[in-house]
Amino acid sequence: MQNRNAVVTGSTSGIGLATVRELAGRGCHVVVNGFGDRAEIDRTCAEIAELSGTRIVYSGADLSRPEEARALMAEAADLLGPIDILVNNAGIQHVAALHEFPDDKWDLLLAVNLSAAFHTIKAAVPAMRERGWGRIVNTASVLGMVGAPHKPAYVAAKHGIIGLTKSVSIEVAGHGITCNAVCPGTVLTPIIERQIAQQAQVTGLPEDQVLKAVFLEKMPTGRLIGPEEVAAAIAFLCSDAAASITGAILPVDGGYTTH
Ligand code: NAD
Numbered sequence: 001m002q003n004r005n006a007v008v009t010g011s012t013s014g015i016g017l018a019t020v021r022e023l024a025g026r027g028c029h030v031v032v033n034g035f036g037d038r039a040e041i042d043r044t045c046a047e048i049a050e051l052s053g054t055r056i057v058y059s060g061a062d063l064s065r066p067e068e069a070r071a072l073m074a075e076a077a078d079l080l081g082p083i084d085i086l087v088n089n090a091g092i093q094h095v096a097a098l099h100e101f102p103d104d105k106w107d108l109l110l111a112v113n114l115s116a117a118f119h120t121i122k123a124a125v126p127a128m129r130e131r132g133w134g135r136i137v138n139t140a141s142v143l144g145m146v147g148a149p150h151k152p153a154y155v156a157a158k159h160g161i162i163g164l165t166k167s168v169s170i171e172v173a174g175h176g177i178t179c180n181a182v183c184p185g186t187v188l189t190p191i192i193e194r195q196i197a198q199q200a201q202v203t204g205l206p207e208d209q210v211l212k213a214v215f216l217e218k219m220p221t222g223r224l225i226g227p228e229e230v231a232a233a234i235a236f237l238c239s240d241a242a243a244s245i246t247g248a249i250l251p252v253d254g255g256y257t258t259h
């Protein structure tokens with residue numbers, strides 16, 4: 001994977017940041033994207049670049065806006081050259097009972113968790129086809145495979161991205177391009193830390209019981225998954241060794257979806 005150019009959306013924290021570290025460690029140049037304190041992001045990018053000896057650059061594109069998703073891919077190609085690897089990882093959550101679920105949150109979750117991936121993939125595929133090589137990995141979720149209450153927009157968007165993955169994988173097969181999805185179970189990242197408080201409000205459970213009852217009980221392994229475990233699966237799917245894996249929906253879920 002030496003000198004491959006990668007874009008990882010939503011990579012200023014959690015699974016995305018772990019993926020940047022993993023890809024950079026394997027020799028990739030990476031565009032980091034997402035929100036956060038700019039000075040801290042710059043420090044992190046510089047630290048990863050120093051460790052890996054690769055180029056790590058940042059774009060603050062807001063992926064809730066289609067024009068910014070398209071601009072991210074154009075900026076990435078300007079900064080690094082043609083993009084070989086695209087990881088659509090940006091994601092947000094909102095937890096509320098259906099009858100109280102805000103309409104604007106529905107639109108925002110669909111935009112960030114699903115439509116952004118359509119726009120980045122559409123922008124990335126022509127250059128991948130020209131070069132006869134490409135890797136697209138979408139971060140879905142176990143909630144792309146099964147349902148859960150109080151998360152209608154998230155569950156719909158994650159089921160949608162699995163459909164997008166399958167459709168794209170068929171269309172680009174034969175051009176050296178693969179498109180796969182990973183489905184994490186519960187990974188301790190900021191998105192889950194925020195949800196614990198929201199779930200406590202909706203379920204009426206104290207926060208210390210929410211983690212166990214809402215998240216851990218579903219995973220036979222009974223432990224939280226590390227972001228680096230998901231990153232390793234994503235990086236494998238981006239490697240030459242995974243050339244024949246396409247349209248795959250890969251759970252990294254501690255057994256969540258086995259029962
Ligand atoms: P996280 O909150 O640490 O990461 C989310 C990233 O997306 C951050 O970098 C954030 O800045 C970025 N982001 C949010 N809105 C954005 C926007 N409008 N434009 C650009 N970037 C934006 O959480 P995470 O757990 O690392 O989540 C990464 C992905 O993994 C998400 O798609 C999430 O749905 C998925 N996932 C997480 C878990 C889990 O348990 N943590 C489980 C299944 C799936």
